[in-house]
Each structure stands twice: as structure tokens, then as C-alpha cells.
Amino acid sequence: MLGINGLSAAQADQMIENAVGVYALPLGIATNFLINNQDVLIPMVIEEPSVLAAVSNAARLFRAGGGFTTSSDEPIMIGQIQVLDLDDVYVAAGRVMAEKAALMDEVNRIGGSIVKSGGGAKDIQVRPMPNTSVGPMLIIHLLYDTRDAMGANAINTAVEHIAPQIEALTGGRVVLRILSNLTDHRKARAEGMIPASELATESLTGDQVVRAIVEAGVFAEVDPYRAATHNKGIMNGVDAVVMATGNDWRAIEAGAHAYAARSGQYTSLTRWWQDENGNLRGAIEMPLAVGIVGGATRVHPTAQIALKIMKIQSARQLAEIISAAGLAQNLAAMRALATEGIQRGHMEMHAKQIATAVGAPPELVSRIVQQMITEKNIRPERARALLDELRGTASSG
């Protein structure tokens, strides 16, 4: 265990305004991940107990079925330009489309290193909205490949840069020029299989657990109240890696939930089914706009180490690993919920925290924890009494 926070006060001061300190969170390593036939150790930053144990356990189950297979889209972001005061949104849209190539050339002229490495403007799309409460509105989407950057700066610079040209072309008034966090051109996917035999418990057959997990998955597909919690569990895995790598987890959250609601009904980010051999299969698809250059990823020393631990070569590879972590976390939660419930595991972590808090040394923690769980009495007073007892035994014995 390293008791360092990985970020100096001077570095923090460079990152934000009015910095007064550094706020540390636990950094753990999730194990057992086999992704596209490669072993991957996944650093995770999270304050919640059980997540690391649960995700590592779930990754072990997927490993028994051959591990995760992942894929991802090109790193295309959307920059939005909002145009108002138009007589005819369709005419304005036509003018923009007619000048598409020139507009993209202008964006790429100022694109710098992203354009040099093959990124930059890839398309322009128009979305006319003739009847809004503030009049006809034309929304222009600049599709921009940000390569290994999350790309917020590049895309915001690009849309601000071409806004005057858009005004000249359309005769309208540009208001907002900003990226969209619904990065649905930049999705990552992971899927995997778990042999039914791996899921059997003392009281349930593997087949029964597979069915219960599929039923739990369908619950989240059909009910937004359950989908919110189900997706929250997915984000336990996703956000923890996003944070470990210095990426913007609010952007990822916004994109994930907007994508989950794309049909008009908020639904699950994963799908679970039983295959023809009776085994469990799961898949996730979600927008994942993460970068490996720039921003906090570049400044934060721990983020750099996190990328090294995962041997990350590209933003897409990182997004794919994150999607696998989300799928694994989802399996862990559903397996627990569909069998013994999650409280048992949580109780153990809770008891461990209490035993540690009353000063139990590592070699006595597990005995105190087991005793408190057996007695169903998980409180600091009891932990202290057990510690005293054990110490008495230790010193007299």
C-alpha cells in the first residue's frame, strides 16, 4: 500500500483555480480480466467498498468463458452550433450543406496535431428545427475525429472558429458553440460468456442462476426505475477507471445516461441472455469519450501510471477496457442480487472497516469480522471487545 496521493499541491494548483489542497481516494487494481486474449490489470479509483472484489470476481467468471471481446468506433465527437433568427431553416441548412467541404477545410486548417495524426473534421450534418419556442432553429453538427484526445478543447475551438462563417452563410445568429456529451459516434462495446456451471451456488443450479440473471437484466430493460440502479452499478466500474486515468467522469456519465434514454424510454446499457448451450451471455454498448493525452491525464502522475499498468496505446483501447469493466461490474451486481442479495458481501466489508477503525491489526481483522457476522452484531463496541479478548488471548498464550 502506498500512502501517497500522487498529486502535489503545486500540480493541483496548476489544474484548478482557488486550489487549497488535494483530496485523495482509494486506488485499487481489478484483477482477472482477459480482454481480446490479453491479460489486463485495471486500476480503479473508488470510495465504495466491494466494487474491486466484485469486479475481479466477475472478471474471473468471464475468463472461464474465454474472456471479453471488445470493439469500438473511431473517436468521432460532435460539436454543435445553434443558429437562430432564420427565415427558413431548410434554406439555411441547404447553404451549410453546399459549403460543407470548405467549412471542413477551414476547421482542419487550424486543427494542429490532431489533424496531423489523421483526425479533424470528418463530416457536417444539419438538424433543422422549424418550430421551437424561440423560433426556427438550425442545429449544425460538426463531426470531428479527436484521435487519442478526449477532444473537448479541439472541438470547442473548431466550432467557435467556423461560427462567423456559419452566420455569413445562413444570415442567422449563432448562439451556442459547444461539444455534445452524447457522443454516440464514439461508442465502445464488450461482450462475453459465462459457463452456467460457474454460476451454481450451494442452493441453486447454474441454469437457475443464468435464468435469474437474465430475468434481472430484462427488469432493467423494461423499467426505468430499475434501469437507473442497474446502470449505476455499471458506472461503478466505468467511472472508477475513468477517474483512475484522469478522464472527465461527468462527461462519461452524461453520455451514458443520454444514450440509455435514446429511444425515449430510459433503459439498460447492457443485454443478458442464455445461449443455445445454456450459458450466460452479456453485452454492453455505450458512448465512451475518453482520452490518453491532454487534460488531467497528462498532468496527473497517477493517471499516467494507470495507463502504463493497462499498457494503453490508444484512446479506443482504453474505452474498450472501460466497457469491459462496466459489463463485469454489472454481472457482479446482478449475480449477487439474483442469488443471495448484496448485503452479505457488503456486511463483510462494513465489518472489516469497523474492525480496522477500532485499531485491529491486519492479522486479527478477519477473525473479528467473522465473529461479528456470526453474531450479527457489527458494531464498534463489539469489535473493540473482541479485539481486547483476542489481544488478551494473544498476550496470555
Ligand code: MEV
Ligand atoms: C451499488 O453501488 C450498485 C448496485 O445497486 C447495482 C445494481 O443494483 O445492479 C448493486
